[in-house]
Amino acid sequence: MPVGSGGALPGWLTAPAGVPPVSPELLTGALADTGNKGRTSTVTNVPIPGRRPRSVVAVGIGEATLPDVRGYVSTAVRRGQTLAEHGARRLVLPLDNAAAPAGADEVRAAVEAALLAGYRFRQTSSAHPARLETVTVVAADADDPAVTTAARAGQVTAEAVAWARDLINTPSNTKNPGWLADQVTARFAGLPHVTVRVLAPDELRDGGFGGVLAVGGGSATPPRVIVVGYRHPAAGDGHPVLVGKGITFDTGGLSIKPNAGMREMKTDMAGGAAVLATLEAAARSELPVAVTAVVPAAENAVSGASYRPADVVRHVGGRTTEVLNTDAEGRMVLADGLAYARLELGATVLVDVATLTGAMKVALGTRTGGLYATTDGLADALRTAGAHAGEPLWRMPLAEEYADLLDSAVADANNAPGNPGGTTAALFLRPFAGELPWAHLDVAGPARAGSDDAEIVKGGTGFGARTLLRWLEAGAPVEGAPLVEER
Numbered sequence: 001m002p003v004g005s006g007g008a009l010p011g012w013l014t015a016p017a018g019v020p021p022v023s024p025e026l027l028t029g030a031l032a033d034t035g036n037k038g039r040t041s042t043v044t045n046v047p048i049p050g051r052r053p054r055s056v057v058a059v060g061i062g063e064a065t066l067p068d069v070r071g072y073v074s075t076a077v078r079r080g081q082t083l084a085e086h087g088a089r090r091l092v093l094p095l096d097n098a099a100a101p102a103g104a105d106e107v108r109a110a111v112e113a114a115l116l117a118g119y120r121f122r123q124t125s126s127a128h129p130a131r132l133e134t135v136t137v138v139a140a141d142a143d144d145p146a147v148t149t150a151a152r153a154g155q156v157t158a159e160a161v162a163w164a165r166d167l168i169n170t171p172s173n174t175k176n177p178g179w180l181a182d183q184v185t186a187r188f189a190g191l192p193h194v195t196v197r198v199l200a201p202d203e204l205r206d207g208g209f210g211g212v213l214a215v216g217g218g219s220a221t222p223p224r225v226i227v228v229g230y231r232h233p234a235a236g237d238g239h240p241v242l243v244g245k246g247i248t249f250d251t252g253g254l255s256i257k258p259n260a261g262m263r264e265m266k267t268d269m270a271g272g273a274a275v276l277a278t279l280e281a282a283a284r285s286e287l288p289v290a291v292t293a294v295v296p297a298a299e300n301a302v303s304g305a306s307y308r309p310a311d312v313v314r315h316v317g318g319r320t321t322e323v324l325n326t327d328a329e330g331r332m333v334l335a336d337g338l339a340y341a342r343l344e345l346g347a348t349v350l351v352d353v354a355t356l357t358g359a360m361k362v363a364l365g366t367r368t369g370g371l372y373a374t375t376d377g378l379a380d381a382l383r384t385a386g387a388h389a390g391e392p393l394w395r396m397p398l399a400e401e402y403a404d405l406l407d408s409a410v411a412d413a414n415n416a417p418g419n420p421g422g423t424t425a426a427l428f429l430r431p432f433a434g435e436l437p438w439a440h441l442d443v444a445g446p447a448r449a450g451s452d453d454a455e456i457v458k459g460g461t462g463f464g465a466r467t468l469l470r471w472l473e474a475g476a477p478v479e480g481a482p483l484v485e486e487r
Contacts, residue, residue: 002061002072002097003038007031010097012140031058040068041075041454055083064097066109067454070390073110073137074117074454080132081118089133102139104150109390110137111154112161112466116455119162121169156284157469161462163187164270164277168447168460172249172266176221177297180248180269184226184276184295191283193232199225207340209296210314211321211332216298218253218306223298225337226272227345228279234288240476241347242279242468243337245330245354246272246297253300253326254308267460268330270447271353272297274464281469289472294341296333300326312411316340319431322408325416330356331428332415338432349378349478350438351471352429353464359421360396361445367453368392369463370442372426377479378437382471389466390455393441396422403427437478441467 002010009024027046031037036044040062047055059076062068073093080091095102095110102110114135122128141147167175167183181198188194201222204213209225216223226246247268251257257265272295279293307313311323313332316339321332334352341347360370369386371393373379379395386393402424405417413431417424426440446463449456471477 001056001058003058004097005038005062007037041071061097069106069109070113071454073113077114077117084130084132091132091135094138096140104146107139107147108150108154111151112158113455115158119457121459157281157466160277160281161465164273164462164465165460167273168267168270175248176299177224177248178221180297181224181226193230194283195229197227208316209336211336212296212298214307214313215300215329215332218303219299219301221299226295229292230279230283231290232288235290238348239290239346240349241292241341241345242275243294243334243352244272244275245334246295248299250300251302254306255326264448267448268355270355270460274353277462277465278468282472287472292345294337296337298333300329317343320411322411322414324414328415330354331425334429335432342434342436350433350436353441355444355447356442357421357425357444360442364394364445366445368394369446370422371395372398373439375437378439381477382439385470386467389470391463391467398426399423
């Protein structure tokens with residue numbers, strides 16, 4: 001049951017036609033006893049002996065903004081899962097509150113949060129804990145077609161994000177580039193208007209994917225580039241291409257990481273998972289768009305075949321990179337993906353997503369993604385989409401004064417130009433997008449979660465997928481004048 005700011009109870013609780021499971025007086029007294037004044041996600045449990053439901057969980061919904069709704073639903077679902085261990089099987093989530101009846105946006109946010117807050121990834125020998133069998137979201141306007149459509153969109157979105165989380169959380173002794181390609185092929189089989197192409201090592205050599213081949217060369221499992229295209233018959237002329245970093249494990253290569261820095265590196269393909277989830281949700285929703293996801297997938301391993309500091313690598317399109325640090329591998333594979341999308345796939349706008357730099361995690365923490373973009377319109381559109389999706393983005397500067405740090409005496413650029421690390425990484429990638437509108441999402445912080453928070457669950461989060469889907473739903477706008485000149 002939602003409790004609004006100041007402890008306000010929903011109007012339906014005292015409506016003459018209502019049959020509330022608990023009297024307003026009892027609930028008001030319980031809220032007063034626990035100090036629950038409706039602050040988002042605060043909880044008061046009110047047992048009802050001999051009644052069904054046997055427990056009313058009063059959860060703060062604050063001012064009923066979209067973040068408040070997500071917090072309310074996530075808290076209720078987690079409390080419900082706890083009660084499931086004691087026999088509870090069904091959770092009913094009323095959305096209408098004292099502030100206002102729930103509309104389409106609130107219903108979509110609630111459905112997404114309910115499914116994502118209940119997500120778990122386990123590989124254990126013991127039985128899984130008991131879980132809720134059903135979660136029912138209740139809204140007064142549930143028969144409104146817009147609300148019904150929003151509920152369906154929330155379900156499709158959450159299921160795609162849950163798949164992204166599964167991919168991210170799968171251990172790397174299972175997950176390698178070939179496994180990832182097989183998962184994608186199976187997942188998209190039968191979806192209308194979708195094509196899947198997997199470029200194997202021979203095709204990568206023929207196509208000039210020097211960055212992907214260099215990074216993946218030290219692994220016993222060779223690299224792949226996964227290309228998933230979706231084109232609805234009603235799609236217009238625009239063709240956004242989403243490029244996601246797909247490093248299935250990152251040792252750092254010969255510039256090896258310390259053990260503590262390596263433990264989370266099964267999640268280094270979170271950008272690739274996000275763009276694949278975006279494609280799946282777009283296809284299942286039958287959005288009237290044309291969009292392609294490109295995932296350069298490789299394992300950055302250590303062997304006699306590993307690429308080395310001082311190597312010079314030639315990318316798709318011919319641009320060269322001097323390798324100064326083999327642990328700066330994400331930009332090496334993204335460079336190939338961006339150039340391939342621009343030169344071979346007919347992209348009209350490029351967005352890449354990657355767990356790229358520790359510097360971005362230091363700058364923005366673990367809940368906000370870094371955004372670099374070459375046009376104001378694209379940056380504003382992605383920030384707006386992120387705000388609606390609950391995935392905040394903060395725009396960072398493509399500061400030209402640091403471009404000289406990329407200089408190399410033997411190649412077009414070096415791959416480890418130093419601090420500020422997030423900005424110099426973006427400057428490295430920029431030429432591979434050419435003159436196309438381009439945005440770079442560095443999600444090194446929010447792609448992984450150390451604990452549960454709202455609909456975020458410890459582990460891989462799927463951050464970026466909901467933002468990109470909302471952007472596609474809005475028509476993938478890119479209006480705006482270029483902010484920087486090509487160097």
